[in-house]
Amino acid sequence: RIAYVNGRYVPHRAATVHIEDRGLQFADGVYEVIAIWRGLPVDLGPHLNRLEQGLTELQIPMPASRRVVAHVLREVVRRNGIGTGIVYLQVNRGVAPRLHTWDHGLRPSMIATARRMPSMARTVIEDGAKVISVEDIRWKRRDIKTVGLLPNVLAKQKAQAAGCPEVFQVDGDGMVTEAGASNAWMVDQDGRLITRPLGHEILPGITRRTLVRLARDAGMEVVERPFSLEEAKAAREAFFSSTTNFVMPVVQIDDAVIGNGKPGSVSARLRALYLDYLNGLTPD
Numbered sequence: 429r430i431a432y433v434n435g436r437y438v439p440h441r442a443a444t445v446h447i448e449d450r451g452l453q454f455a456d457g458v459y460e461v462i463a464i465w466r467g468l469p470v471d472l473g474p475h476l477n478r479l480e481q482g483l484t485e486l487q488i489p490m491p492a493s494r495r496v497v498a499h500v501l502r503e504v505v506r507r508n509g510i511g512t513g514i515v516y517l518q519v520n521r522g523v524a525p526r527l528h529t530w531d532h533g534l535r536p537s538m539i540a541t542a543r544r545m546p547s548m549a550r551t552v553i554e555d556g557a558k559v560i561s562v563e564d565i566r567w568k569r570r571d572i573k574t575v576g577l578l579p580n581v582l583a584k585q586k587a588q589a590a591g592c593p594e595v596f597q598v599d600g601d602g603m604v605t606e607a608g609a610s611n612a613w614m615v616d617q618d619g620r621l622i623t624r625p626l627g628h629e630i631l632p633g634i635t636r637r638t639l640v641r642l643a644r645d646a647g648m649e650v651v652e653r654p655f656s657l658e659e660a661k662a663a664r665e666a667f668f669s670s671t672t673n674f675v676m677p678v679v680q681i682d683d684a685v686i687g688n689g690k691p692g693s694v695s696a697r698l699r700a701l702y703l704d705y706l707n708g709l710t711p712d
């Protein structure tokens with residue numbers, strides 16, 4: 429495997445960053461995970477937009493032009509021969525003696541890796557996923573895709589110990605913010621898709637964005653409003669969306685079985701729409 433580190437393509441096992449990289453010492457950086465489908469990056473433009481927005485919020489300069497960043501990502505995908513999988517990109521503020529404050533002249537570090545993920549190609553999800561609810565203990569700028577993921581790590585580890593692949597995170601008002609590494613959705617009794625509106629409370633998922641568009645184009649009603657954990661437990665369907673899961677039906681939240689305990693038809697339709705979208709992508 430080949431990785432990209434600060435201007436070089438190197439063997440994965442020899443790919444290292446400096447011990448005083450601020451990404452290591454302060455989680456002072458942002459990242460993107462971009463799906464690769466039939467060798468093509470999915471929604472690359474929106475991912476680069478979100479990267480730029482996060483960097484701007486943190487006052488970190490882009491490590492290179494968009495064109496160069498895009499080239500590096502394609503090159504990492506090509507050099508690793510990825511057909512179905514992901515490319516990971518991380519940009520940190522840079523290397524400096526450990527001090528909380530930073531100097532504006534720092535050169536950002538940029539790393540990229542790629543990995544095969546054949547499981548993404550499953551067209552039908554037969555069993556769906558069980559999730560547990562956890563208190564959302566993260567900070568108040570969850571819209572920034574920072575590498576400071578300890579709350580997510582702890583939540584997902586707790587889920588794994590309970591035999592669940594995901595969590596639904598719940599804020600102090602009992603409302604679902606998002607999942608551990610995906611956006612949370614429910615389907616109400618009228619068949620409407622419900623998902624929390626964008627804001628500082630959730631990550632603006634790229635899959636969420638594409639799904640909202642695909643659903644509306646297909647005549648499905650999407651309502652962007654907060655929903656409570658109780659509402660989700662009583663919903664007709666629930667699911668979560670992300671770069672690696674696309675649309676993953678939820679069949680149980682804590683002890684509450686969703687619908688008849690099988691993936692629902694709205695989730696299945698949305699997943700099919702998303703797969704059609706992926707299969708229709710062309711190189712740009």
Ligand code: PLP
Nearest residue numbers: 609610611631633634635670671
């Ligand atoms: N929410 C969180 C906290 C995430 O970590 C992720 C992805 O990793 C998402 C939502 C989904 O975002 P995307 O669809 O861009 O993968």
